[in-house]
Amino acid sequence: MDRGLFIFFGCLLTFTSAWLGLVLAPHLQLGELEPVAASEVAAAYPRPRTEEEEQGRKVYQANGCIYCHSQQVRSGTFGNNADIARGWGTRRSVPRDYVNDTPVLLGTMRTGPDLANVGRRWSADWQYKHLYNPRMMTPGSIMPPFPFLFEVRPVGETPSPDALVLTGPWAGTLPAGHELVPTPDAKAIVAYLLSLDQSADLPEARE
Amino acid sequence: MNSPPADPATAARAADARRAIDTSCRGPVLTYLASATFWLVGGSLFALVASIKMHAPDWLGGPGWLTFGRVRQTHLNTVAYGWSSMAAVAAAVWMTCRLCRIELRYARFLTAAAWLWNVGIAVGTVGILAGYGSSIEWLEFPRAAPPILALSLGMAAAVVIATFLRRREEHVYVTQWYVLGAFFWMPVLYVAAVILTREMPVRGVVQASVNWWYAHNVLGLWVTPVGVGTAYYLIPKVLGRPVYSYYLSVLGFWSLALFYSWAGMHHLIGGPVPAWMVTASIVGSVMMVIPVGAVAVNHHMTMKDHFRELRHSPTLRFVVFGAVSYTAVSVQGSIESLRRFSEVAHFTHYTVGHAHLGLYAFFAMTMFGAAYYFVPRLTGVEWASARLIRLHFWSSAVGIMIYFVSLTVGGWFQGLALLDTDVKFIQIVRETVPYLIGRSVGGTLMTVGHLAFAVLLVLNLLGKGKPFGETQPLAA
Numbered sequence: 023m024d025r026g027l028f029i030f031f032g033c034l035l036t037f038t039s040a041w042l043g044l045v046l047a048p049h050l051q052l053g054e055l056e057p058v059a060a061s062e063v064a065a066a067y068p069r070p071r072t073e074e075e076e077q078g079r080k081v082y083q084a085n086g087c088i089y090c091h092s093q094q095v096r097s098g099t100f101g102n103n104a105d106i107a108r109g110w111g112t113r114r115s116v117p118r119d120y121v122n123d124t125p126v127l128l129g130t131m132r133t134g135p136d137l138a139n140v141g142r143r144w145s146a147d148w149q150y151k152h153l154y155n156p157r158m159m160t161p162g163s164i165m166p167p168f169p170f171l172f173e174v175r176p177v178g179e180t181p182s183p184d185a186l187v188l189t190g191p192w193a194g195t196l197p198a199g200h201e202l203v204p205t206p207d208a209k210a211i212v213a214y215l216l217s218l219d220q221s222a223d224l225p226e227a228r229e
Numbered sequence: 230m231n232s233p234p235a236d237p238a239t240a241a242r243a244a245d246a247r248r249a250i251d252t253s254c255r256g257p258v259l260t261y262l263a264s265a266t267f268w269l270v271g272g273s274l275f276a277l278v279a280s281i282k283m284h285a286p287d288w289l290g291g292p293g294w295l296t297f298g299r300v301r302q303t304h305l306n307t308v309a310y311g312w313s314s315m316a317a318v319a320a321a322v323w324m325t326c327r328l329c330r331i332e333l334r335y336a337r338f339l340t341a342a343a344w345l346w347n348v349g350i351a352v353g354t355v356g357i358l359a360g361y362g363s364s365i366e367w368l369e370f371p372r373a374a375p376p377i378l379a380l381s382l383g384m385a386a387a388v389v390i391a392t393f394l395r396r397r398e399e400h401v402y403v404t405q406w407y408v409l410g411a412f413f414w415m416p417v418l419y420v421a422a423v424i425l426t427r428e429m430p431v432r433g434v435v436q437a438s439v440n441w442w443y444a445h446n447v448l449g450l451w452v453t454p455v456g457v458g459t460a461y462y463l464i465p466k467v468l469g470r471p472v473y474s475y476y477l478s479v480l481g482f483w484s485l486a487l488f489y490s491w492a493g494m495h496h497l498i499g500g501p502v503p504a505w506m507v508t509a510s511i512v513g514s515v516m517m518v519i520p521v522g523a524v525a526v527n528h529h530m531t532m533k534d535h536f537r538e539l540r541h542s543p544t545l546r547f548v549v550f551g552a553v554s555y556t557a558v559s560v561q562g563s564i565e566s567l568r569r570f571s572e573v574a575h576f577t578h579y580t581v582g583h584a585h586l587g588l589y590a591f592f593a594m595t596m597f598g599a600a601y602y603f604v605p606r607l608t609g610v611e612w613a614s615a616r617l618i619r620l621h622f623w624s625s626a627v628g629i630m631i632y633f634v635s636l637t638v639g640g641w642f643q644g645l646a647l648l649d650t651d652v653k654f655i656q657i658v659r660e661t662v663p664y665l666i667g668r669s670v671g672g673t674l675m676t677v678g679h680l681a682f683a684v685l686l687v688l689n690l691l692g693k694g695k696p697f698g699e700t701q702p703l704a705a
Contacts, residue, residue, distance in 0.1 A: 024399060024400060024401045025401075026393060026394065026401070026409070029401070029406050029409050029410070030409070030413065032483065032486065033409070033410045033413050033414060033486060034413075036483070036486035036487045036490055037413075037414055037417070037418075037450070037486070037490055039487070039490070039491075040442065040446075040490035040491045040513075041421070041442070041490075043491060043509055044438055044442040044491065044493060044494060044506065044509070044510070045421075045425065045431075045435075045438060045439055045442055047506075048434075048435050048438045048502070048503070048506055049431050049432075049435050051503060052432065052433065052434060052435050052503070053431055053432050053435055054432075055432060055433060082364070083362065083363060083364035084298075084299070084360035084361065084362055084364075085293070085296055085298040085299060085360070086296075086297065086298020086299055086301055086302050086362060086364060087298060087364075088298075088364050088366075089297070089298055089301050089302070090297075090298075092576060094499075094500050094501055096499040096500070097499070100499045100568075100572060101499065101572040101573075101647075101648050102572070102648045102649075102650070104647060104648045104649075104650050107650040108650055108654065114501070115500075115501040116501050117433055117434045117501050117502065117503075118433075119501060120433040120434050120501065121432060121433045122433075123433060124430045124436065125363060125364065125365045125426060125430065125436055125440075126433055126434055126436045126437050127364060128434070128437050128497070128500055128501070130366065130496055130575075130576065130580070131576055131577075131580075131581075132576035132577065132647065133283070133578075133658070133661075134658075135654050155287075156286070157286075157287075160655060162655050162658060162659050163286070163655065163658065164283055164284065164286045164658055164662065164665075165286060166282060166286050166290060166296050166297040166298070167286065167287060167290045168293075168296065169290065169291055170291065170292060170293040170296070
């Protein structure tokens with residue numbers, strides 16, 4: 023192996039083989055996938071996200087939620103059907119669930135639970151409190167708190183309708199005459215979380 | 230390897246030639262290594278913050294830039310691109326000049342590339358902390374950074390290839406194949422991945438396949454070839470004996486090139502992607518036993534009957550630790566890619582332990598060994614303290630073992646519990662906490678090792694130490 027060109031072409035060939043197999047082939051198979059069309063009974067799925075939900079996706083990305091949360095329900099034949107049995111979804115996730123997502127946020131860790139269908143599990147109110155400090159809603163949780171998504175401000179003439187009602191050890195931690203309100207980023211990420219819902223029945227997801 | 234010269238005059242000429250080569254690459258190689266060490270220390274501190282936050286989530290919980298998700302991205306990117314990649318360039322450039330028997334001609338150009346790379350990492354790091362991270366694993370830097378990094382990487386690759394083309398030594402040693410492969414693959418891989426995930430993203434889950442094709446190949450086609458190539462250079466060099474088998478090294482190289490590049494999709498096992506993709510990657514991952522076996526046998530047979538040298542040579546100690554870890558992590562990876570195994574291990578801390586066995590126990594340790602060998606030869610100054618070198622070795626070695634065992638055991642229990650739907654999720658979280666504390670302990674020790682290494686390097690660069698070569702070298 024004393025020839026530079028030989029090494030070069032060998033490297034090119036092996037590298038290209040994997041690119042063709044792992045990038046081009048999936049692209050040819052899935053790159054043209056579209057949402058299922060709207061019919062008279064149901065809207066197109068997945069629906070395009072609203073501007074606020076899209077903004078919330080950015081907050082999700084910026085704060086690295088994917089390093090602890092996946093967004094993929096695995097088939098009932100994989101891993102003891104645990105994903106569905108834990109209530110993380112009603113069916114497995116399929117490529118079409120993600121056609122509107124750039125980047126796609128499948129995740130590779132489950133330090134926290136899967137979020138593919140989290141929009142069906144919790145209310146906006148729960149999400150706000152949980153984001154402010156997860157241990158207010160789930161004692162023992164190791165999720166980081168996100169106080170920087172909230173603002174402490176003096177109560178105006180009328181209390182803000184979205185002010186958080188703090189409970190447990192957090193009740194009474196605000197200075198007198200102040201209230202805790204979500205910032206636009208907090209509202210956006212909650213809107214995004216509430217939009218996560220893969221319950222639509224897709225033919226290719228049936229097993 | 231170079232056969233020992235016959236008479237003293239030839240030997241002296243060869244030594245002079247080596248010194249001239251070492252002097253020629255001194256500026257850029259030391260710039261790369263010092264920068265790498267800076268990012269290593271910074272990246273370790275971010276790692277510690279992230280690790281402690283996993284069992285003390287309210288610690289430093291206030292400001293956005295210190296939130297876990299950003300600190301973790303910062304850790305990965307500073308150690309992968311700051312430390313690992315810059316150390317890789319330093320070692321690769323030096324070995325290329327030595328093995329081509331030619332002085333480095335483009336020293337200033339390469340030093341500029343190093344500073345450009347530093348700018349890219351700094352921009353990316355600040356961007357992530359400020360909330361512009363992309364959450365595409367291994368490509369988290371905001372969009373401003375990749376063009377800078379790609380340019381710098383291209384410059385470094387051009388220097389390596391140009392030096393190779395001007396080589397004086399006709400024989401192309403196995404290390405050079407690996408280095409050439411790495412410097413050909415990585416720039417293409419990086420640019421392709423950035424374009425297909427960021428600039429002209431492919432649709433939906435195809436992004437995930439590009440993502441893992443890239444991220445796994447950073448290990449397989451960049452870090453691994455440089456690490457294995459370094460071990461191939463230094464083990465025979467320190468022992469003064471040839472590599473056991475030429476044919477095994479050829480087999481090892483080509484099978485790595487073919488199979489490693491296919492391995493990435495096992496990160497998507499069970500996920501919403503076509504099963505054939507994952508299956509193709511499982512085949513690639515399992516076939517990796519061929520290159521790994523070839524390298525392991527080759528290194529072991531070279532070392533055979535010379536293990537006593539480990540006591541005297543810190544370089545050898547680090548590099549052999551790295552080489553053994555390479556075998557371990559690769560065999561583990563082949564097993565881990567199997568579906569039945571992944572049903573438990575996927576999505577757990579087990580994977581994180583595996584990743585550190587590769588990038589740290591194998592690669593970082595090998596790079597430390599290389600630095601202990603080449604720095605005194607470039608600066609002409611011997612290492613200031615044998616005690617600090619020992620401290621570095623033992624705290625890094627013990628640290629990574631604690632780290633690995635904690636996460637492997639904890640991750641496995643976590644994986645089993647995740648499959649048992651009678652166990653509540655929060656219960657699993659609580660039960661993993663002791664293992665996460667174990668990880669922080671291991672990580673602290675590793676950081677202590679890095680600080681010792683940084684102190685040694687700074688002292689050496691400041692010229693504090695005996696002149697190299699006059700006394701029995703500490704770090705042969």
